Amino acid sequence: MKSLLILFIGAIVVLFAGLGKKKGLLQPLALIASLLALGASVLDLNMGDASGLNERYADMFAFDQYALVFTAVTLVAVSLLIGLTGWGFRTLSDTLGDNLGLILFSVCGALVMFSFQNLTMLFLGIEILSIPLYVLAGSRRDDLASNEAALKYFLMGSFATGILLFGMALVYGATASFDLTRIAAAISDGQHSVGMLNVGILLILIGLSFKISAAPFHFWAPDVYEGSPNLITAFMSTVVKTAGIAAFYRLFAEGFIGAQGFWSTAVAAISAMTMVLANTTAIFQNNFKRMMAYSSISHAGYLLLGILSIGNAASNGAGALLFYTLTYSIATICAFAAYMVVAEQNRDGSFAAFNGLGKKQPLLALMMTIAMLSLAGIPPTAGFFGKYFLFTSALDEYPWLVVLAVINSAISIYYYFKVIIAMYFSREENDYAAPVPAGFRWVMLTALVLIALLTILPGSVYALI
Amino acid sequence: MTLAIFLTLAVISVITALLMVFAKSPVHSVLYLILTFFTIAGQYVLLNAQFLAVVHIIVYAGAIMVLFLFVLMLLNLNKDTEPQKSAGWKLAGAIAAGSLLVTMVGAMHGSIQIAGAEQSNPQVGLVENLGKVLFTDFVVPFEIAGILFLAAMVGAVLVGKKDLKV
Amino acid sequence: MQSLTNRSRNVVNKKMNFWERIYLVAILKGMWTTLKHFVRVMFGKSHTVRYPEVKRPFAPVWRGWHVLKRDEKGAERCTACGLCAVACPAEAITMTAAEREKGEEHLYREEKYAAVYEINMLRCIFCGLCEEACPKEAIFLTDRIVPSDYARQGFVFGKDLLVEGVEPEKRIDVSVRQKHIQEKKWAAETAH
Amino acid sequence: MSLLLILIPLLSSLAIFALRGANVRYVALAAAVANLAVTAAAWAGFDSSAAVNHAFSAPWVPQAGISFSLSMDGISLLLVALTNLLAPLIVLSSYNRSFGQDARYYGLVLMMIGALNGVFLADDGLLFYIFYELALIPIYFICAIWGGDDRIRVTLKFFIYTFIGSLFMLVSLLWVYMQTNVEGHHSFAWTDLVQVQLPEHTANWVMLGFFLAFAVKMPVFPFHTWQPDTYVSAPTGGTMLLSGIMLKMGIYGVIRWMVPLAPEAMHTLAPTFITLAVIGIVYASIIAIKQSDLKRLIAYSSIAHVGLIAAGVLAWNKTGVQGGLIQMLNHGINVVGLFYVVDLLERRLGTRSLSDMGGIAKSAPRFATLFMIITLGAVAVPLTNGFPGEFMLLNGVWKYNFWAGLAAGFTIIFGAVYMLRAYGLAMFGTTNDNTERFADVETRDWIVLGAIAALVILLGFFPQIVLNLTDASVNRILGAVQI
Amino acid sequence: MSILLLFSAGFIVEKIILISVLFAITLGVAAYSTYGERKFAAFFQDRLGPDRAGPWGILQPLADGVKMFTKEDFRPNEAERWLYILAPGAFMFVACMTSAVIPWGTQLTVFGTPVDLQVADLNIGILYILGLSSLGVYGIMIGGWSSNNKFSLYGAIRASSQMISYELAMGLSVIAVVMMTGTLSLREMAAQQTGFNWNVWYQPLGFLIFFICSLAECNRAPFDMAECETELIGGYHTEYSSMKLGFFLFAEYINMFISSAVTATVFFGGYNFPGLDPNWLGGFMGPIVLFAKVFFFIFVFMWIRWTIPRFRYDQLMHLGWKSLIPLAIFNMLLTGAGVLYFGK
Amino acid sequence: MLEVIRSVPVEYYVYLSSVLFSIGVFGVLTRRNAIVVLMCIELMLNAVNLLLAAFSTYLSDAQGQIMVFFIMVVAAAEAAVGLGILVMIYRNTKSTDISLLDKLRN
Structure with missing residues (x-):
């Protein structure tokens, strides 16, 4: 809750600073807000109810350990992203304050999604997360691709919201409540309409699949990711995905656990389909951002494995999701940071843009390499532990799915390595090396340190839940 | 009636x-x-x-x-500038939506029952009642909706703005 | 510069204070003004005249529809000298002169007369210069209003509309303004 | 001690990346030598009667039963010794070539060595897997950056083959891990994993998973297709690392992890595996005979040799395993020597084709002698290091199955044929323009080739040094695994 | 209470009669508003206004009506046929619907049976009015758009954006009253303001905002941007003629009447006046008082129209969004504080 | 009172909402004009609202109707942002046909 308040106030301060034409202050302000919120959530970790502000609010919020750790993870990603805004938003000088404010608002939504105890809150959280993003996706207003991204994202997002809401309504009809604990109680009582509940859960599942872009509801993602400004794409593929999957987990673990027999098969099918479709399609992509879009979809497929671990007391699915989202976010942000500099040098968005980067800018290339290795889940990068934790969490119940996931991660190497190959083994096409902005240096350095730390001490994060 | x-x-x-x-x-x-x-x-x-x-x-x-x-x-x-989607596409849409409907109704048919039907409080939809619930149990989402609105407002203004430069 | 009237105001671009900026006082003042008018009319002080039935008197200096005067015997005074047309700044006057035939002495006072005399009322600016230019005291501007018409042609007034009738009751009285002018002249002369 | 073996190369590799100077090669050599010294110290302090030596353990992800635990028994020590013995030689052999950015190359080599040490020392399943994969990354870059023609395709093929293989291993490892139960937790510790009793059906799958990983790495027919291409296109240092040490990771994995974790499947699967290994021996040998490219020839010979080792180890009797172990060491030494020779020839002559050589023995007698010694070692002539290993291996396979042993025996014959043919074509016969001017070995070559030749002879005379070292460990591991 | 329970024959008859009477009165008032407008305009401008039809021109509305009916009914070629016809009807319909929830008096005793002087006592009456007034936009928009004339379209867009913008401030100012009175029902609101205990004394700012907004809602000067003749000819009804035009004009006067009635009810005590018991004269005192107030407000509407010059469009929007809405929110906070402090 | 309301079985409301919802989905899938698509989404949301209101009344529980308010809130916010995006696109393309924007695919 503290983090939420800090972020909200921070967003308003940034908005007003933007109105007051204090351009130089904006990025530091946003960063401070994000870091303060991060600090607040980290300080509250493991305190239970001791801090007083963190327990349930009229059964709507529960800033429990689960919410706090995901908050912290998201805020790490957000802080890194804000570090990139100085240069990344340089073309948006007149609306910089608004854009930063919207990012912070969006994060508020993510926080609500981590902590909801009531379907109403989930719904509001999703919308607070999404609505600023629809705008941010189109923040390059004179660019048609950006416009298209905004429109597609908006239409698909609202469509998904509609489906999600219909599901919620049916669940409400079946269980007479929006409250997660009461839904769970009603389901375990058995005094409910099974048909309505099942259809409701299915529709909610579809709606959330749209939000985290799981197949077959992923078709919007590549266009949106490609069209949006790079920074926003990074935001969408990290924070949004984290929020979506965390909410997904909480909803199904706390609300629908009683109906697991019904939905787990569906989730497994979606997961399998997502992984296979995304990875096979990603192979054929020539554009880096599109590739990252498909990669992000495939990661949604892996993340669903964590959902499948619900109900298995021996496995720590939440911890696995936490760790995975953290490493995935950091690696993705790194990759996008490097890509943004590269895109500046070479307007072509294809892999050829990376040609010869290893010689031109070794540090950048190194960052990109580490990010790609981490995304591919190659040991000993932190990404490996993420995959490892996730796969083990679902191994008991769904060995075939884990095998499929493993095969898919192997496939994914092919396209992640395309970048590495271009960087190190291809001849450069132009020798223009855009200077790496200071903010990017710091972000990359921080990300590097974080990846290293996560590699060395994966347990520290994994065991937080 | x-x-x-x-x-x-x-x-x-x-x-x-x-x-x-x-x-x-x-x-x-x-x-x-x-x-x-x-x-x-x-x-x-x-x-x-x-x-x-x-x-x-x-x-x-x-x-x-x-x-x-x-x-x-x-x-x-x-102006009817909207190019119509092809008939096949329309058919596909119809089949998709129709099967959605059939699935939903089929899955629910016969099992629709309302858990709390015995309680009877016809006043539930009146404004006093709603106000009480909204400002006691649901006051948190009510406040949160404020964030939503603020964000949407800023967003709408941002999108609608004409570019000042150039 | 000395102002011509006492109604002129100097423009002051001073910053308005709070009460002025909310305009309420100004609005109420305006409302008060209109209300005064309203009440005045309510109690019968309307300026409205029920026109066709009631006509409002003209000002003594009013200049309207021209008249071509006849002399006491009923002969037209105009001799078609053309000075009025020359004086006319709007060039609204045209005329065609003709020689008086035998037996027309009761119609035209001089040997030469205007066979056609036309004033285009759309061009005329009712300045009265024709009147001043006329050596024969033949043309005057009167306190009659030029009637409206649907066509432009209807505004070109010929002699049928300009020349006054012969009968005494059809004569047009131009004395009001003339007297006023005369008085002004005397007043000016005595002032000197 | 164990930790040092890993940390020295890894940290010095980081230091080298950071230094980026022209003289990093000396730093690299110093680190390699330091590691060798630590190995020597470890050997000196080795107590073969104890179950483990120089153990180091720190909790890593305690919630998931993962710990950073290293330990050393005879088998580990043998392979660590091999690694660290070859490391300075490999570094030294790379001095001959300029790599553009030396820092990267030497950094990657040291990183590789650190990872390899980690593989051999890991006592924790996941740690093993991580080092196993970590070893892959530097070698990928070494091959792909400094390799020959068509290197990108070849190395990617190599990478994906091995990575997919190891993913299957990961699944198998996880499967076994999920069956462990130490105080309510799963555990990755080797001792815990070994205790798991799998039903035979499951065990088959688990072993298959392991086998895929190790078979690709070794490589065993039919998973070998990446290997000749990669060997040929990789730079010499890379080829040495690949053939000298990395191959051994596969066999080590079989001995240490595959069989102990899923012994129940040995009955069903071992015959198949051994058959594959034997087919590989024959197949690779026949192809090797036909090769005119010296490097490619050695690559195929490597498949043949490793096939024999695999067959011997999979026979899972003491003779076989011991033979496998000693042969791993010897093959590593020999093959590094051979590749050094190839590199030297290529550097001087600009070609690897046997048809372009001939008569070098005349112009460079000392070189020819050293080459001869190493060749003899590779051919397994008695009193060279190759002999005891191959003998024991054949013996082991023979014990397991007569026909397999018979087929495996072809290795020696075929090996003699192709190695001697190659030697003959290169060293004797008529000289040509190039070979006439062939200068004899220089100091650096002397050091490397001399050291290898000395080892060839030393181990040929005293195989017992090695056998004693591993004896207790092999007994322990055979005892722990009931088939 | 649900409407469904109220279906009894007597009830229906009673309501139908009431509705008819109300309808007649509404139309009559609206008709004579047109007359009043012209008359008052004349008075403010030192004129006499229409005075030829009947004594003091009292039959002028009839003459206007006849003229409207007999004029040529012209429909532009490119107009959207059905929407073009629908628009004035919709506008008129919405305008007439609004009067349903206004309490015209307490009770009337007709032939011994008490009759509520209110068509429907919705407990959310004020919201009903806000809702219907928001629907008024459609008539204008559809009319302006379907005429297929750019001036009509501009007029329609201006009118509707103006109405939407001012609706917000209007709603907010009403909310302050609702907070104070604790009810959304107009009937209760009126009943609370006995004697001189009118809401306007507690809510002067709220009243001001409400009043300005109702001016804007009715498209009255100084906010009659929609039909700003100098720029837009006739605004959204440029292309309309005959009785369709009549409907539009008429409906605007109905709107003015209703908003006067609402203003009187919400802020000025409805049918209450100190010293005049609304139950006097068999209950007729209430309606008389209320209508007196209503006529006063109608007069004020006209008074303002003939006093204050028209705003520019941007000024209008600035006033709405940057002044009135913040003020209304401030007023809400103030009221909240007051309610909290006085515990009313 | 409640009996009067409940003379309509709750199933009917569920079916009606489902039908409206499906019509909305159909529209989203088949129409190309972004504004119409947006309207179809609004229709879907309204089907949800109807369903919630029906459940709320039949359950005698106000939560459902409260949820409807929140949905309205969100629908309004979405409409504002969505139409803003449409206007922005219109400035660039002079069209709101969503398929015109498929340039990215190639």
């Missing part, structure tokens, strides 16, 4: 909804949709949710659809 009103309203709302989807001109679509909204408001009244009915009219018919009309008129989009 009630059933008859319900059925009449239901039939009208389905027909107007279909007309909305099939109307060639977007302005006609908007108007059909408004009619649908009126029938839905009628259903709310039938359900003794008067406050809801009025708010529904104010928000949907009075604000949202006006906004739609506005945009349509400002952009002068009524």
Whole structure:
């Protein structure tokens, strides 16, 4: 809750600073807000109810350990992203304050999604997360691709919201409540309409699949990711995905656990389909951002494995999701940071843009390499532990799915390595090396340190839940 | 009596909804949709949710659809410039939506029952009652909705702004 | 510069204070003004005249529809000298001169007369210069209003509309303004 | 001690990346030598009667039963010794070539060595897997950056083959891990994993998973297709690392992890595996005979040799395993020597084709002698290091199955044929323009080739040094695994 | 209470009569508003206004009506036929619907039976009015758009954006009253303001905002941007003629009447006046008082129209969004504080 | 009172909402004009609202109707942002046909 308040106030301060034409202050302000919120959530970790502000609010919020750790993870990603805004938003000088404010608002939504105890809150959280993003996706207003991204994202997002809401309504009809604990109680009582509940859960599942872009509801993602400004794409593929999957987990673990027999098969099918479709399609992509879009979809497929671990007391699915989202976010942000500099040098968005980067800018290339290795889940990068934790969490119940996931991660190497190959083994096409902005240096350095730390001490994060 | 009103309203709302989807001109679509909204408001009244009915009219018919009309008129989009999707695509859409409907109804048919049907508090839809619930149990989402609105407002302004530079 | 009237105001661009900026006082003042008018009319002080039935008297200096005067015997005074047309700044006057035939002495006072005399009322600015230019005291501007018409042609007034009638009751009285002018002249002379 | 073996190369590789100077090669050599010294110290302090030596353990992800635990028994020590013995030689052999950015190359080599040490020392399943994969990354870059023609395709093929293989291993490892139960937790510790009793059906799958990983790495027919291409296109240092040490990771994995974790499947699967290994021996040998490219020839010979080792180890009797172990060491030494020779020839002559050589023995007698010694070692002539290993291996396979032993025996014959043919074509016969001017070995070559030749002879005379070292460990591991 | 329960024959008859009477009165008032407008305009401008039809021109509305009916009914070629016809009807319909919830008096005793002087006592009456007034936009928009004339369209867009914008401030100012009175029902609101205990004394700012907004809602000067003749000819009804035009004009006067009635009811005590018991004269005192107030407000509407010059469009929007809405929110906070402090 | 309301079985409301919802989905899938698609989404949301209101009344529980308010809130916010995006696109393309924007695919 503290983090939420800090972020909200921070967003308003940034908005007003933007109105007051204090351009130089904006990025530091946003960063401070994000870091303060991060600090607040980290300080509250493991305190239970001791801090007083963190327990349930009229059964709507529960800033429990689960919410706090995901908050912290998201805020790490957000802080890194804000570090990139100085240069990344340089073309948006007149609306910089608004854009930063919207990012912070969006994060508020993510926080609500981590902590909801009531379907109403989930719904509001999703919308607070999404609505600023629809705008941010189109923040390059004179660019048609950006416009298209905004429109597609908006239409698909609202469509998904509609489906999600219909599901919620049916669940409400079946269980007479929006409250997660009461839904769970009603389901375990058995005094409910099974048909309505099942259809409701299915529709909610579809709606959330749209939000985290799981197949077959992923078709919007590549266009949106490609069209949006790079920074926003990074935001969408990290924070949004984290929020979506965390909410997904909480909803199904706390609300629908009683109906697991019904939905787990569906989730497994979606997961399998997502992984296979995304990875096979990603192979054929020539554009880096599109590739990252498909990669992000495939990661949604892996993340669903964590959902499948619900109900298995021996496995720590939440911890696995936490760790995975953290490493995935950091690696993705790194990759996008490097890509943004590269895109500046070479307007072509294809892999050829990376040609010869290893010689031109070794540090950048190194960052990109580490990010790609981490995304591919190659040991000993932190990404490996993420995959490892996730796969083990679902191994008991769904060995075939884990095998499929493993095969898919192997496939994914092919396209992640395309970048590495271009960087190190291809001849450069132009020798223009855009200077790496200071903010990017710091972000990359921080990300590097974080990846290293996560590699060395994966347990520290994994065991937080 | 009630059933008859319900059925009449239901039939009208389905027909107007279909007309909305099939109307060639977007302005006609908007108007059909408004009619649908009126029938839905009628259903709310039938359900003794008067406050809801009025708010529904104010928000949907009075604000949202006006906004739609506005945009349509400002952009002068009524020309039938919309290239129709191919018949195959339409068929696919119809099959998809139809199967969705059949699945949903089929899955629920026969098992629809309401858990708390014995309780009877006809006053539930009245404004006093709603206000109490909204400002006690649901005050947190109410506040949170404020963030949503602020964000949406900033976003809408940002999107609508003309570029100042160049 | 000395102002001509006492109604002129100097423009002051001073910053308005709070009360002025909310305009309420100004609005109420305006409302008060209009209300005064309203009440005045309510109690019968309307300026309205029920026109066709009631006519408002003209000002003594009013210049309207021209008249071509006849002399005491009923002969037209105009001799078609053309000075009025020359004086006319709007060039609204045209005329065609003709020689008086035998037996027309009762019609025209001089040997030469205007066979056609036309004033285009759309061009005329009712300045009165024709009147001043006329050596024969033949043309005067009167306190009659030029009637409206649907066509432009209708505004070109010929002699049928300009020349006054012969009968005494059809004569047009131009004395009011003339007297006023005369008085002004005397007043000016005595002032000197 | 164990930790040092890993940390020295890894940290010095980081230091080298950071230094980026021209003289990093000396830093690299110093680190390699330091590691060798630590190995020597470890050997000196080795107590073969104890179950483990120089153990180091720190909790890593305690919630998931993962710990950073290293330990050393005879088998580990043998392979660590091999690694660290070859490391300075490999570094030294790379001095001959300029790599553009030396820092990267030497950094990657040291990183590789650190990872390899980690593989051999890991006592924790996941740690093993991580080092196993970590070893892959530097070698990928070494091959792909400094390799020959068509290197990108070849190395990617190599990478994906091995990575997919190891993913299957990961699944198998996880499967076994999920069956462990130490105080309510799963555990990755080797001792815990070994205790798991799998039903035979499951065990088959688990072993298959392991086998895929190790078979690709070794490589065993039919998973070998990446290998000749990669060997040929990789730079010499890379080829040495690949053939000298990395191959051994596979065999080590079989001995340490595959069989102990899923012994129940040995009955069903071992015959198949051994058959594959034997087919590989024959197949690779026949192809090797036909090769005219010296490097490619050695690559195929490597497949043949490793096939024999695999067959011997999979026979899972003491003779076989011991033979496998000693042969791993010897093959590593020999093959590094051979590749050094190839590199030297290529550097001087600009070609690897046997048809372009001939008569070098005349112009460079000392070189010819050293080459001869190493060749003899590779051919397994008695009193060279190759002999005891191959003998024991054949013996082991023979014990397991007569026909397999018979087929495996072809290795020696075929090996003699192709190696001697190659030697003959290169060293004797008529000289040509190039070979006439062939200068004899220089100091650096002397050091490398001399050291290898000395080892060839030393181990040929005293195989017992090695056998004693591993004896207790092999007994322990055979005892722990009931088939 | 649900409407469904109220279906009894007597009830229906009673309501139908009431509705008819109300309808007649509404139309009559609207008709004579047109007359009043012209008359008052004349008075403010030192004129006499229409005075030829009947004594003091009292039959002028009739003459206007006849003229409207007999004029040529012209429909532009490119107009959207049905929408063009629908628009004035919709506008008129919405305008007439609004009067349903206004309490015209307490009770009337007709032939011994008490009759509520209110068509429907919705407990959300004020929301009903807000809702319907928001629907008024459609008539204008559809009319302006379907004429297929750019001036009509501009007029329609201006009118509707103006109405939407001011509706917000209006709603907010009403909310302050609702907070104070604790009810959304107009009937209860009127009943609370006995004697001189009118809401306007507690809510002067709220009243001001409400009043300005109702001016704007009715498209009255100084906010008659929609039909700003100098720029837009006739605004959204440029292309309309005959009785369709009549409907539009008429409906505007109905709107003015209703908003006067609402203003009187919400802020000025409805049918209450100190010293005049609304139950006097068999209950007729209430309606008389209320109508007196209503006529006063109608007069004020006209008074303002003939006093204050028209705003520029941007000024209008600035006033709405940057002044009135913040003020209304401030007023809400103030009221909240007051309610909290005085515990009313 | 409640009996009067409940003379309509709750199933009917569920079916009616489902039908309206499906019509909305159909529209989203088949129409190409972004504004019409947006309207179809609004129709879907209204089907949800109707369903919630019906459940709320039949359950005698106010939560459902409260949820309807929140949905309205969100629908309004979405409409504002969505139409803003449409206007922005219109400035660039002079069209709101969503398929015109498929340039990215190639």
